Amino acid sequence: SSPDSDGCTPELEKAGLLNKTKIAEGGRKLRKNWSPSWVVLVGNSLVFFKDPKSQTPSSWKPGNSRPESSVDLRGAQLHWANELSSKKNVFKLRTVTGNEFLLQSETDSLIKEWYNTIQNVIDRLDRE
Numbered sequence: 001s002s003p004d005s006d007g008c009t010p011e012l013e014k015a016g017l018l019n020k021t022k023i024a025e026g027g028r029k030l031r032k033n034w035s036p037s038w039v040v041l042v043g044n045s046l047v048f049f050k051d052p053k054s055q056t057p058s059s060w061k062p063g064n065s066r067p068e069s070s071v072d073l074r075g076a077q078l079h080w081a082n083e084l085s086s087k088k089n090v091f092k093l094r095t096v097t098g099n100e101f102l103l104q105s106e107t108d109s110l111i112k113e114w115y116n117t118i119q120n121v122i123d124r125l126d127r128e
């Protein structure tokens with residue numbers, strides 16, 4: 001059987017390197033500060049890791065690396081947002097608490113995959 005046959009450990013959906021900046025905190029606008037982030041989608045959360053050295057699928061596991069921050073996707077909103085940046089392939093994620101993030105990749109296929117995967121999780125949570 002699989003290591004998580006009891007289903008108690010949330011499923012790792014996706015992990016990878018994206019450019020990230022937070023643009024609002026609780027509805028208050030923040031100054032942009034783009035930086036590469038190791039992004040992990042696990043269960044209902046998007047988890048951000050600062051350390052670009054821990055870029056492996058196992059880096060999200062507790063103890064292996066300390067997350068910089070974590071976003072609850074329940075009730076979140078996702079929008080393409082190329083008008084919010086001079087960069088290409090940008091989308092905005094807004095949480096119910098009014099935190100807003102821009103995520104970006106130079107690779108078209110990669111950012112589309114992330115968008116679709118995050119949207120699928122949001123849709124699943126909306127149906128619960």
Ligand code: I3P
Pocket residue numbers: 031032034084085086087
């Ligand atoms: C910002 C920085 C960002 C840029 C932002 C600038 O300047 O160049 O990269 O966002 O543009 O204000 P600073 O480093 O002085 O804060 P993009 O790369 O997303 O365009 P903006 O103010 O038009 O959002």
